[in-house]
Amino acid sequence: MPGAGKSTVAAFLKEKGFFVITMGDVIREKAKEKNLPLDDKSLGELMKDFRRTHGNDIIANLTMKRIKELKDKCLVVVDGIRSYDEFKVLKSTGFVKLLAIHAASNIRYGHIINRERSDTPANHESFLQRDDREMNVGISKAIALADESISNNNLTINELKLQVETIIEKWLHEYNNSNINNNVSK
Template structure:
């Protein structure tokens, strides 16, 4: 079967981490690209605020190129020793990042969508380090993500999971059905 990547893309708060959790429950390895930025923020002794996450991500890209976060994620995958099956990568943000992964193994892009209002409410309730606390922070983060090219990845996705107007259980079921179909081939 060989190695295949399932790339999860979506705006902040759309439900990417839920899809990643479902993947883990199905026994699939998951690598989260945002962890690269969070790790660098911690390494620099900074608080993981939206501003610091944005600043560090931007600095990394300026210093090492637009694909540095994807490259570091791919390095972690290579070091993991996984050579076969599906690997899920959470948080792809640009077509250039997609290219980094597709140069190593075939990719399938899964976009996760939810409305801005729904996403803002989720992010406020979630309270993960780096999540926006105000509508202004939320809008600024959305525009930053779109500036990276995330909209292009979503537009060119192979599959779309809509996480709006459904219960958590319904969304989990959608994600599980899709991932199980991919596992079956």
């Protein structure tokens, strides 16, 4: 869910040498192409419209070209999977692990307000509407599919990073022992 700490984790993994693709950037790029404001309401409506018009996996499909370009060169982290359909598309690329970062609503709201992005909800009611929109897209099913999850309710940033690092080390060990990594440089 928005504000749980996904972007913090993605930035940390980028520092560790992973290439990060943020699915929300696809919507932001489409909004710019259409000269729409980059606020929460406009981006949310555009996301719903894209899914309604092109299917629930459209955002993942739009990211696949970039993923395919990169997957033989480096390990890729995708930030912001919102549905089971998106997960299925990404899973088709090979070795895929899903990490869910979750936090209580009040904690997430605090995180969102503090990050001061253009898509920050105007108030708590808008935040709750955004949560409803995310739930309607199917994010709860994607969260339920997670291979691992982290509760980011009372963690410091360093504690969050430590938990992520432990999980990633385990996954890298699995990856290195799999047959999928033939062409990927470490």
